[in-house]
Amino acid sequence: MTQAQTKLVRVVTAGSVDDGKSTLIGRILHDSQALMSDQVDALSNARFSRAEEGDLDLSFVTDGLESEREQGITIDVAYRYFATPQTSFIVIDAPGHEQYTRNMVTGASNADVAIVLVDASRLHQGALKVQTRRHATIAHLLGLKVVFAVNKMDLVNWSQKVFLEVEESLKRLSRSLGITNAAIVPINARSGDNVVSKSPAASWYDGSSLLDILQSQGEGTDLSELPFRFSIQRVVRVDGHTIEAQRGYAGRIASGQIAIGDEVFVGPHRRPTKIVRIETYDQSLDRAEAGQSVTLYTEDEVDAARGDLLTRGEANYAKRVTADLCWLDDQVWDPRRRYIVQQGTSSILSRIENVLHIRDMRDLSEVRGDQALKLNDIALVQLQTQTPILADLFQDNPKTGAFILIDPDTNQTAAAGMIRGVA
Amino acid sequence: MTFFSRLLHLDRLESEAIYILREAAAQSRNPALLFSGGKDSAVLLHLALKAFRPEKLPFPLLHVDTGHNFEGVTQFRDETAARLGERLVVAHVEESIQRGTVRLASPTASRNAAQAVTLLEAIETHGFDLLLGGARRDEDKARAKERVFSHRDAFGAWNPKSQRPELWDLYNGRLQTGENFRVFPLSNWTELDIWTYIEREKIALPSLYFAHVRPVVRDGDYWRPVTPVTPAAEGQLVENRLVRFRTVGDMTCTCPIESNAADVSAIIAETRLSTLSERGATRMDDKVNEAAMERRKREGYF
16 A cells, blocks of 8 residues: 555536536546446446447546436536545546536535636637636635646647637636636547647647646645644543543544643633643544544643634634635525524524625626625625634635534525635 | 645545544434444444544444345344444334335345335434445445435435535534434545555454355356345356455345455455446446436435
């Protein structure tokens, strides 16, 4: 097992309907030998296949639902797993239809990199589709790296002129969103050109294949280097007869590191205590770091419960924050309503006090005013919470800067939120 | 800006599963863990111990028993629960047949699909509002579409066309009365991950996962096991072959593969080289039609 050396890259597809997202994922898996022979056989016998005789409809690798195959579209996210010698991949195929944007947001929130596809043959004077802009915006807001893939290059005879036009539009889009150094790759997902290996079809293209670009993604920031954040999932009570502390706090370390003897603060009141034991099921540890599920024991009774946070270092709590929201509920926002903020393991009532602006996806301009928030809107809002919440900014710490809003009447997840500032 | 943790592959999967198990227990009133004695549920149970010991598990184990089990599996199930001192609830398809809620075409017909009926009856009888299962997204194209917290309506049905959004690792486990969740802590594990974890953690399994000699008959691409409920047809050649099971399910639809892998490390080596998917190589119930799993899940299957 080479697991010690492999890094994990989670990739989501994005872009408009029929730009070839599912076909691309199928192609990557097929050409990386990640499909089993019975799965390939199943493709060649599939009902509703749109492939020509003797060919495979690779979109069916991830479009696994009956209604997806029948309609030839992706409805919900599919997760596939494969590994190259250097990298272990989770590929997440997301739908392109505006109607299913919330499923794309679901996929994007679990990814590190977004491949935003553009159909080279369907651009008019370089004009990108609204969904392309929407998906690039969502990927960027969620902190993903963006890679653009200009697909269906065969339909424009691998014309460098067409590619340069699209590239110019994508650079403009990147500039307006603040995306820097995004790779732009000309591909043909159906035939596999420039997908896994470089194609002679585009002799003028001197960049890498798409898969190589995904594999060479820098690793970014090590979560264990950020301030310590620990959201309590469960209080463990041990019936014992030793004099050691008997209440433990079980959870997963969101960021940072913790060692025995470290001073931590409990919740917004910043009550200090010391860590005396760090335990897992079968081990006592001296220290632990981001990603590990552990049980922490403190020096004294701190009266902490599920939902409370243990922190080290700078930790701002606030009752008013500004946040980007992706509205995911069919029901529009009701200004009179309260919504539950779920952040880590805590649930706190909140109210959206102000909609600062909503993004217009046609030109990405920020529309001011307090319009109703409706399905698929992306807005910057001012949120007031009943008690103070940890106000880590999403761009500094995505593990704690993210939250969801839940409608307490319907229990639906109404919005995905990212803290951008303290209001 | 992207972020990463330094955990190794299996450590990351393990920690994620523990986190999901704790969220499931904390956000539900009356959960249960589906435990059949199969390898995925054995891994899930092991992770549950890691999530909740030194306390007792905050849920009972639940098995939907078709009555058509391979030798040693129910014994393994019962012994495991007893060894751990955890409560085991067994819901029998046979009882649903007695009640008349399951009707079979013939007495020896497959009881695999009937499991959904018995499962839903168990949910109602015991008032379970959340079931933890060992299903993995890499098993099947319908499962590849499923959320970690999979919402089921009052009929137990999965609606793949309107699943709840699931953002980051913030699981919304809120329910209306009568609804329930199926929660899958092993969603992101592959078959190879399961076996390498079984090796690392020395997790015990029923013996039929390892190479053994068994009477089988050739049935298309499969070696179909010869059992009391699946006897050889008249004139069929019964052969004694060295085989092992890659999945363990109902006797009427689960087939072994030819293999001489007698221990976990040999199975790992074989899994790495396999050109057939786990269910494709072993499960006749998925071959009925292309969307077999999706349809079963819509009816309340896990």
